[in-house]
Amino acid sequence: EVQLEESGGGLVQPGGSLRLSCAASGFTFSTYWMNWVRQAPGKGLEWVATIKDDGSDQWYADPVKGRFTVSRDSAKRSLYLQMNSLRADDTALYFCARDGITDGLYFDSWGQGTLVTVSS
Amino acid sequence: DIQMTQSPSTLSASVGDRVTITCRASQSISTWLAWYQQKPGKAPKLLIYKASSLESGVPSTFSGSGSGTEFTLTISSLQPDDFATYYCQQYYDYRAHAVTFGGGTKVEIK
Numbered sequence: 544e545v546q547l548e549e550s551g552g553g554l555v556q557p558g559g560s561l562r563l564s565c566a567a568s569g570f571t572f573s574t575y576w577m578n579w580v581r582q583a584p585g586k587g588l589e590w591v592a593t594i595k596d597d598g599s600d601q602w603y604a605d606p607v608k609g610r611f612t613v614s615r616d617s618a619k620r621s622l623y624l625q626m627n628s629l630r631a632d633d634t635a636l637y638f639c640a641r642d643g644i645t646d647g648l649y650f651d652s653w654g655q656g657t658l659v660t661v662s663s
Numbered sequence: 664d665i666q667m668t669q670s671p672s673t674l675s676a677s678v679g680d681r682v683t684i685t686c687r688a689s690q691s692i693s694t695w696l697a698w699y700q701q702k703p704g705k706a707p708k709l710l711i712y713k714a715s716s717l718e719s720g721v722p723s724t725f726s727g728s729g730s731g732t733e734f735t736l737t738i739s740s741l742q743p744d745d746f747a748t749y750y751c752q753q754y755y756d757y758r759a760h761a762v763t764f765g766g767g768t769k770v771e772i773k
Contacts, residue, residue: 649697653706
C-alpha cells in the first residue's frame with residue numbers, strides 16, 4: 544500500500560523558514576516524480592513544486608519560485624520542501640503527492656498533509 | 664498560466680441522481696485533465712486521468728469526457744459516499760505551463 548506521511552509543519556513568523564518532510568513507503572520511491580500541493584484554509588488546491596525521479600530537475604509555481612526548494616533523498620525514501628522568506632499567504636495545508644504512472648503530471652497518491660501557519 | 668473554470672461551484676442533489684460537473688480551460692489542453700474528489704479534512708483522491716481514464720479502484724459510476732477546452736465529470740447514480748468537493752486539474756505541457764486546478768464543485772445533499 545502506498546503511504547505518504549508529511550511532517551515539519553507549524554507556526555512560523557513572516558520572513559521565517561521551515562522545512563517540510565514527506566516519508567514514502569509501499570512503492571519504489573526512486574522511480575517516481577514527486578510533488579508538493581497546498582491548500583489554504585477553506586480554499587482550493589494549488590500546485591507548488593515537482594521534482595523528477597532522479598532529482599535532476601525541479602519545477603515551481605510562480606508564487607514560490609526563488610523562495611522554496613524541493614529536494615529528495617532516495618536512500619531515506621523522503622521528499623523535502625525548504626521554505627524560506629515565508630509570507631502570510633503561504634499559510635496552508637501542504638500535501639506530498641506522487642506522480643501518476645502514465646504520461647503527464649497528475650497525482651495518484653497523497654499524504655494527509657502538514658499545516659503551515661505564517662503569522663506574527 | 665492556463666485557467667480552469669468549474670461549474671457549478673455548488674450542486675445540490677439526491678441519492679440516485681445523475682450529476683454532471685463541467686470544467687473549462689482557457690486554452691486547449693488536449694486530454695491532459697484529471698479529476699479529484701476531496702472530503703472534509705481528507706486528502707484529495709484521484710478519480711480520472713487523461714480526461715476519461717478511470718483510476719483503479721474507482722467505482723464505474725464515475726466517468727469523464729471531453730477534449731480541448733471543455734470537460735465533464737459525470738456520476739451516473741449519486742451514492743451517499745459521493746457527497747464531496749470535486750476538482751479538475753490540467754497538466755498540459757507542464758514543463759512550460761504551471762499545473763493548475765479548477766476552483767472546485769461542492770456536491771451537497773438536497
